[in-house]
Amino acid sequence: MLPPVGRFQSVPVICLMQKKTSPLRDRWHRVSRHARIPVLVLLVVLVGIRLCLPFAVESYVNRQLNRSREYGGRIGHVDLQLWRGQYRIHAIEIVKRANGGQTPFFAASRVDFSVEWRELFHGAIVGQATMVNPRLNFEETQTGKNESWDKILNNLSPFKLNRIEITGGEIHLRSPYSTPPMDIFCAMSRSPPPT
Numbered sequence: 001m002l003p004p005v006g007r008f009q010s011v012p013v014i015c016l017m018q019k020k021t022s023p024l025r026d027r028w029h030r031v032s033r034h035a036r037i038p039v040l041v042l043l044v045v046l047v048g049i050r051l052c053l054p055f056a057v058e059s060y061v062n063r064q065l066n067r068s069r070e071y072g073g074r075i076g077h078v079d080l081q082l083w084r085g086q087y088r089i090h091a092i093e094i095v096k097r098a099n100g101g102q103t104p105f106f107a108a109s110r111v112d113f114s115v116e117w118r119e120l121f122h123g124a125i126v127g128q129a130t131m132v133n134p135r136l137n138f139e140e141t142q143t144g145k146n147e148s149w150d151k152i153l154n155n156l157s158p159f160k161l162n163r164i165e166i167t168g169g170e171i172h173l174r175s176p177y178s179t180p181p182m183d184i185f186c187a188m189s190r191s192p193p194p195t
Contacts, residue, residue, distance in 0.1 A: 058078045090110055114127060116128050116162055129161055
């Protein structure tokens, strides 16, 4: 029992404050030290893979573009959005090797490849491509026989493409060797989707 409080007497105060900790931290401390090490190693490995993945995809895409004898190409860089099942190629260019590669046969500022989630729920794993400001150049000398530039584009997606959406862009029919040189084109104007 405490003595009565007078004018100049002090009362001892007992403070029963508990540290507030998060449930995740409590669980982490309950895990044994031997189990923590593999979890940390796995986490470091996954972060390392995620950091290296864009460079690996960029190398893969450049190899795919240069597999054909008739066509070659290169890309700028790749952005991955794994949670959306999407990867984005910036500054893609496919050139026809026969004409020396002066004018790109196909060029686009951005091409997005993604999984079609709606079809995934129906049991089909298919993808879609969105091309932003593509430019397709046909020359008068091209016949289209034994040439498969569209297969190159299909090889860039890990899934069968179910849908291709084009935003903006131009189609050119060029005749650089005629007198005078000719360039007939059709431009499609539509604002690009947000980046």
